[in-house]
Amino acid sequence: MQLQFCGAAGTVTGSAHLLTLDDGTKILLDCGLYQGNEPEYANFNERFLFRPDEIDIVVLSHAHIDHCGRLPKLVKDGFRGRIYATHATRDLTAILLLDSAHIQDRESSFTNRRRKDDHEDEPLYDAKDVADTMELFRTVGYNKWFGIHPDVEVVYKDAGHILGSATVTLRIKRHGMRDYLLGFTADIGRPDRPILRDPVPMDACDFLICESTYGDRLHEEAPQEKEHFLRVIQQTCVTQKGKLIIPAFSVGRTQEIVYMLDQLVRENRLPDVPVYVDSPLAVNATRVFEMHPECFDKEILDYMALDPNPFGFEKLKYTRSVEESKAINNKKGCIVISASGMINAGRVKHHVFNAIEHPENTILIVGYCADNTPGGQLRNGAKQIRMFGEYKSVNAHVEIMRSFSAHGDYREMIDFLRSQEKDKLRNIMLVHGDKNALTGFRDHLHEAGFGQVDIPKLGDKVDL
Ligand SMILES: [Zn+2]
Missing domain, CATH: 3.60.15.10 (Ribonuclease Z/Hydroxyacylglutathione hydrolase-like)
Known part of the structure; x- marks a missing residue:
């Protein structure tokens, strides 16, 4: 053998x-x-x-x-x-x-x-x-x-x-x-x-x-992630009326974030802001998640007894078409979750490109980003990044949540x-x-x- x-x-x-x-x-x-x-x-x-x-x-x-x-x-x-x-x-x-x-x-x-x-x-x-x-x-x-x-x-x-x-x-x-x-x-x-x-x-x-x-x-311990997340939402979307952009892989990370938002809605703690999941792959992946409760832990199964859809709530919109995606550019005071997680591909590049020079916005990094990607550069504190052949000043706030791995x-x-x-x-x-x-x-x-x-x-x- x-x-x-x-x-x-x-x-x-x-x-x-x-x-x-x-x-x-x-x-x-x-x-x-x-x-x-x-x-x-x-x-x-x-x-x-x-x-x-x-x-x-x-x-x-x-x-x-x-x-x-x-x-x-x-x-x-x-x-x-x-x-x-x-x-x-x-x-x-x-x-x-x-x-x-x-x-x-x-x-x-x-x-x-x-x-x-x-x-x-x-x-x-x-x-x-x-x-x-x-x-x-x-x-x-x-x-x-x-x-x-x-x-x-x-x-x-x-x-x-x-x-x-x-x-x-x-x-x-x-x-x-x-x-x-x-x-x-x-x-x-x-x-x-x-x-x-x-x-x-x-x-x-x-x-x-x-x-x-x-x-x-070793990962950093970060048990307070939900509270941290809520503070970022409040500051960006309510106080500053800006846009909170979360670059996230369409499978896994996106559903974890949506589930956390869903919990905040049920607890009546999420401010009244629209949430967009802008990724056709995430739409398909979320459907696959819904079809496989045999993989879920007890916590989410108990949660589903009260809320049968942990990946959806009234203010959440999944967008597929390019037109819907472009329409998000003109919105303020909202949350946008979009792929890729490293900002090196996908629709999130456009969202970051449009938002990064405005101080009222926040880019929230929630996953691993290789150093040579825009996500990695933002994570390392870059003051300027190059996207679509243009140099952009980083005036938006960059926030990092390390506990997702x-x-x-x-x-x-x-x-x-x-x-x-x-x-x-x-x-x-x-x-x-x-x-x-x-x-x-x-x-x-x-x-x-x-x-x-x-x-x-x-x-x-x-x-x-
Ligand atoms: Zn793997």
Whole structure:
């Protein structure tokens, strides 16, 4: 039995790990898109490290595009096997892959228009490839072992990361010997977040592939986020009659913010201001959330007994069309939630562009922003930013709420690993982290008493 690291090795995106059984069966754990620009990953999205038509089974952990975003490419290149996922992951994957196909189509037409030679840039896949991919899904619930091969059973457990997200444990029969358990944490969420259930401990494994996103960091504690949020709304929208712009990822973060606003409405504490969720993807994603209460925690289920729609209230408007989006420009004293979270794409760029020079407005940063994005620059206190080729002075107020994170920090991840038995666990293989996070997390794991911890490189193979 052999494991090969075919993505997210030494970096944070492009998740893909290939397990080859002794009988030659090939099982791929995740098939994610790479979203960075490191030299060793050049052409990663175009070329697989294996033959797609030789893969028998894909086991998908969750719907983030860095975990599922190359599935249509895999299908386009010859994969015809089954793709396993939880029910909610399947539905979120459908809308996120269509969105990804749409973005690629737009990007390649843009590149082709600027090209001077005859070469045509082709998108990785299109909507038809996404449709073909969705045909191959088989969905399963949490906490039930299911067979994917005569010698392999799998169980999904809550990862508490995004809707539908799961850790993956494979129980592999070895004839005449004790079964092996191979665990794949995928992305580990955090306890006590709104909407989703907490991460559930995994079975004690022999081998574990573990993520490391925040392997060298601790999150700040911020239990007062709702009060902080209310103060920002009051100051911006009521006192200053300005606009509060919240750049947020359409899946997960947007629904968390809307749910928090919904709670403030029910408590009669939200000032009488209109709220716009300006993102077609967020509209679709919210519908998927509503269809999957099986992923919700007790708190929101109790809340829904009083308010059946936690993602909607009278003053909230979801906007789809470009006209509706443009009309928001002329509004004052309102809240606008729009993607992307880093302000480097999507409609929120236009909203920030129009609002940033006016001191009555506030930009509220609620998520991770890479340093070289407008969101990252604002977070780092930039006085001026460049958008659409123009320099804009930052006169609007910039506010940061740090408590929203879908990834556990190193202490939370080590807590999550407490269910592992140190004398049974032979090896932890760290993936899905940048270099400092990977080595930092390895040190923290050693301090916590875990023995063998490896950091595989892209393409590395290990015999289990
Ligand atoms: Zn993720």
